[in-house]
Amino acid sequence: MTFISYNCKSLKRSMDCVRSLSLQADVIALQETWLLPHEITELGKINKNFGYFGKSAIDTTKGVLRGRPYGGVALLWDNSKFNSVSLISCNNDRIIAIKICSSDRCMLVCCVYMPVDSSDNLLDYVNCLSEIAAIVENSNVESVVVLGDLNSHPGEPFFNEMTSFCSDQGWLCADVEMLGIDSGTYTYVSEAHGSRRWLDHCLVSEAAWKSITSAKVLYDVYWSDHFPLEIQCDIATVRLKLDSPCAPLNKVVWGDRDQIQIEAYNKSCNEMLKQIEFPQELSQCCDNLCDNVSLEHRAIIDNLYNSIVNCLTKAASYSHKHSNCQLKRKGKGERCVIGWNKHVREAHWDARQKFLNWVWYGKPRQGHIYELMIASRKTF
DNA sequence: GACAGTGCTGCTTGACACCT
DNA sequence: AGGTGTCAAGCAGCACTGTC
Structure with missing residues (x-):
């Protein structure tokens, strides 16, 4: 399976280029499409065999566009290669994600366009990384591939942020690992100054890393100041999808709750907590002079603790079912950010x-x- | 003469590199 | 870190040309 990430710097201008890339790729991640919201359907004209999902970064509610268009991300995939493709909800204009399944093997693919390396953008950059982590955390998919223009050149602050994030998540930067940080690789050439930078990357989870077979930059594509980054992956080595009903999912989705949900939570907590009996052993032994420090008392305390936590978890999960915002916008200005505790x-x-x-x-x-x-x- | 189409120029904006 | 320069796309405004 072939993934290609490409900062096309205007899809309209690079349409023919992306079309030719679609002949050799199964999934294409595009950045800087510069499409307006009503122009997203242009993605469907690239290749009729490809499905698409795109976002515009341009706010047309502010009136007529002034100056140069900017931003915009998109994902395209070969419909014939996947059994199912589902879109992942995300409120950040810089990130889109899909879950692709081929047979019983699933992968989460994210396309990101990170802000330019500047101290003013650090908050935005970290916010994007947090949202990616939240998407992954809530997707229940082990194999994750994050492609895009991460604006992170080796040795510069945002690259360090990126590698730190990978380290925290147990992820790897596939292109850097494959090609070598000192390989002189570049994915961007400044048209003004001719300088070369390695701004486009592919981050992969540990599970996905096992399936990556190669990475290369397509230096013969001259339609933008960026070059496409191609990642080859053997999806057959991706671990089979486990849909066990007993899987320990985090069922609690944090976020705002309405009054009905709060009342449902209170009621559930009351009903379940009052069924927990306070251990008699602890009633008779609740001072710091307890000489029974054996595993017996500790186990009792652990059990009590777990019982309480289970009650609260069940109540939170139950009460959230009354929600109207299952990971979607509830209304104007009101949103649930997955994993955002x-x-x-x-x-x-x-x-x-x-x-x-x-x-x-x-x-x-x-x-x-x-x-x-x-x-x-x-x-x- | 009125109208539509075309092409040029200037302005604005975002992204990025270079210099101090 | 901040200032400056370069580049590119889209828009508005204007002049020019062709058609009726």
Whole structure:
């Protein structure tokens, strides 16, 4: 199976190029399509055998487009190669994801267009990585391939962020691993200065890494200032999909709850928690002078703890079924971000406010406002 | 003369590299 | 880190040309 990632810098201009790439690829990840929202259907004109999913980054509600168009990501796939393809919900304009299944083997494919390497964009960059992690966490798919223009050149800050993220997730940068960081590989050539940079990458989970067979840059494609990155993968080596009903899924989806859900949660908690009997052993032994430090008392405490956690988990899962927002937008301005737990959300909100405050004060390089912004960013 | 189509110019904007 | 330069696409405005 062949994956190709390509920053086409205007799909309209590069239509013929992408069409020729579709003859040798099974999945194509495009960045900087520069398509307006109503032009997404242009993706369907590339190859009639390919399905597509795209997003525009241009906000047409602000009136007539001024200046150069920008952003936009898309995924195209060969319909004949997959049994099923499902779209993954994501609210970030820089990320799209699909789950592709061939026989019983499934992979999650993400296409990303990360912000340019600048300190002002660090928050946005980390936010994108967090959203990718959230998508993966909630997808229940082991084999993950993230393709795109990550704007992360080896040795520069965002590359370090990217490798740190990979390390945290137990992922690998497939192209760097395959080609070697000192190989002189480049995927971008500046038209103004002729400088070369390695901005496009392919991140893979540990499970997907086992299936990667090769990586190369298609240097003979001259339709953009970027070159396509081609990744070969043997999907036959991907572990079979396990759909066991007993699989330990994280059924709790964190996010806002309406009053009905809160009441359902309260009721469930009350009913289940009152069925837990407080262990008699602990009633008679609840001081710090307990001399029974054997495994027996510890096991009792563990059981009590697990019982309580199970009750809360079940109540959270049950009450969420009353939700109207199953990973989709509930309404204007109201959204559920998958995997976005309340701790990260609060930290993000705080960091965002401190950042905007710092910008409002003219981006000072020292002082209280600056220190607050840095501290909140570290916390996030 | 009115209208439509075409081509050019200037402006705006985002992305990126280079220099200080 | 900040300023500056380069590049490219799309838009508006204008002038020019062709057709009726």
